[in-house]
Amino acid sequence: MESKTLFDKIWDAHVVKKVEDGPDVLYIDKHLIHEVTSPVAFLGLEKRGLKVFRPENTIATPDHNVPTIEQHLSIKDELSRTQVETLTSNCEKHGIRLYGLNHPWHGIVHVIGPELGITQPGMTMVCGDSHTSTHGAFGTVAFGIGTSEVEMVLASQCIMQPKPKKMKISVDGELKKGVTAKDIALYIISQISTSGGTGHFIEFAGSAITSLSMEGRMTLCNMSIECGARGGLIAPDETTFDYVKGREYAPKGEEWDKALAYWETLKTDDDAVFDTEFSFDAADIEPMITYGTNPGMGIGVTQYIPTGSGLEGSDKLTFENSLQYMGFKPGDKIGGHPIDYVFVGSCTNGRIEDLRAFADFIKGKKKAGNVTAWIVPGSKQVEKAAREEGLVEILEAAGFELRQPGCSACLAMNDDKIPEGKYAVATSNRNFEGRQGPGARTLLASPLTAAACAITGVITDPRKFLG
C-alpha cells in the first residue's frame, strides 16, 4: 500500500468525490459557526429554498462581537446585538445547537470545541474563522473557510477544496525555562515568514512538540495559519486521548474503544513523503515578542530590532512603514520599552493553563501603575475553573480583574479596543495595523512574557523572575 502522511489519511478518508480538473468534494464531520460569518450563509440557504442538511453536525456560539463585562445585560452596540440575535434565530429555525451568552458552555468557538469533546482525532472540521486550525492539535484536519463555504456545509455537509500540499515541521530537544508553545509558534513564523507555509497543511512533530500539553499544542496549531498554511496538525497520542476521554461529546463505552482503536492508527507512515520539511532545535528558542505589524516580525525578548539592512524595494518599504507604525527604530533594544496595555486571552492563549501560568507568575506581585490589563477567559468553563482554583483572588490581590469570555481585544469588534498609538502586549495571534483598534500597536507574546510586562510596565524577559 502507498505510504501516507497523517494528513493524507484523514483527508482521503473524507473525499466523497473527485471532480475532474477541479477540487475534491470533502465531507465535513463538525462545523462550528459564530455570529459574524454565518448570517449571509443562512440567507443564501433560504433564498435557494434549502434546509440545513445535517443540523446535528453544526454547533454555534456568539464570540466575536460580545462584550466582556456585564454580559447579562443586552448588548449595547446595535449592529453587534443584531448579529448575535440573528445567530440565535437562525439556530432556532434550523435546529442547530447554540451555546449563547450566559450559557455555562459559552465561549470562543475554538476554545469550546475541544473543551466539550466536539473536537476528536481523525475528523474534518471547519468554521468561518481562520484560526480553526487550533483543532489540528487533536490530529484533526481543521481549517477556516469563507461565508460561501459556510453555506455549502450547511447545505450539504461538504465543501469543495483542492488538496493542499504537505509540510513537516519538526522541533526536537528540550525547551528552555520560560519558553512556551507560543514562543515555538512565534519562532517558527519568524524563521519561515508569514508566507512560508502558503498552499500547505503542516504536521508538527518532534520531541519538543510531543512533550507539549494539549493546550500548548492548541496554541501552536492555532498560529499555523499565521505562516500562510491552510492549517497544522499533530498526531494524536496518549496526551490527546486522556484529554478527550470523559468530555461531554466524547464517545463512551464500546464506542470509545472503537474510536480509540482507530485513533491509534492516525500516524504518518515511516516512508511517507512531504512536499516541504523544516526542522528546528528547541534549545535555540527564547521567549519571543513581535516588534512589527505581522506575526513573522518576531525576535527573542532580549534581542535587538533588526536594522533592515539588506532589504530592498517593496520589502524595505514594508519594513520601514511597519517600524514607523510601531514607533520603533531599527536596531533598538526591545527590552525595557514602556507599554500601556496587556491583553491575556483569545483562542491562542485564553485557556485555563494560560490563566494559571499568568496567575502563578504575578502571585504576590503588583500590576505596574502605567498598565491597563484585560484578562479575558476563552470560555465560561475557563472562567469557572479560574474562580474555583482561586486564580481570581490571586489576580485581584495583584491588581488585575477577570473579565467575561469572548474574542475581545483579539480583533476589537466589541468595546475592548486599544487606543491609538498605545502599546499592547497581547497573547493573541495577529499584530496587523489596527487589529486591536485603529492605530493600536500590538506586541504578540506568551502569557508568561505578558505577565512579566504587566508587573514591570516595560517589555521584560520573564526569565528574570523565574530564578
Added chain:
Amino acid sequence: MAYDKFITLRSQAVPLPIENVDTDQIIPARFLKAVERKGFGDNLFRDWRYDKNGQEKAGFPLNDKKYSGKILVGGKNFGSGSSREHAAWAIYDYGFRVVVSSFFADIFKNNALNNGLLPVVVTPMFLQDIFNEIEKDPQSEFEVNLEEQKFTIIATGKSIDFEINTYKKHCLANGLDDIDYLVAIKEDIEEFEKAR
C-alpha cells in the same frame, strides 16, 4: 442560480494601478457587521473613495467619470490579507464581473470564483499594456472570452490566454456555484455517509 451566467464580455475598464491591494482596503472591517449581503458595493474601497465626511475623494479612479465598465484592472498581488469573502462581494456588487492582475492572493481568487467574479491573470507586461491603453483612451474596450480563455485589447488586437480549471469554467459559464453542484450530488453524499 447563484449569479449571472458569464458570457463573452466586452467592456471598458477601470484602472487601479496599485500593488498589494489588500482586502482591508477593498472592504474595511467595520462593514463586516452586516447580517445581509447588501450594500457592499457602496462601501467598496470605502476609505480610498470617500473622506472622513463621506465626500468623494477626487482622483480615485472609481470617482473619475471618465472611467467605467465591468472590468477592474489592479496591480500585482491583488486581494491579499484577511480571507473575508466580503471583498469579492463588494467588487461584484459594485458591478464588476472581471478583475485583471498579474498576481492574485490565493483565497481572494477562490472567493472571487465562488461569487461569479472572474479573476484573469496576465503577464506583468500585458498588464502594463492594458494600463497604457486605458491611459491613452479611457473609452477603450476589452474583450473577455471565457470559452476560449482569451483576453483582448480591442484597439490593438493584442490578446493573451488565461487559465481557469475546467470545473470553475463550467460553473461560471452556467452561472452555477459550488452549492448548486453539491446539492446536485446529494445522493453521492448520502451514499458516502452510509458507507462509513
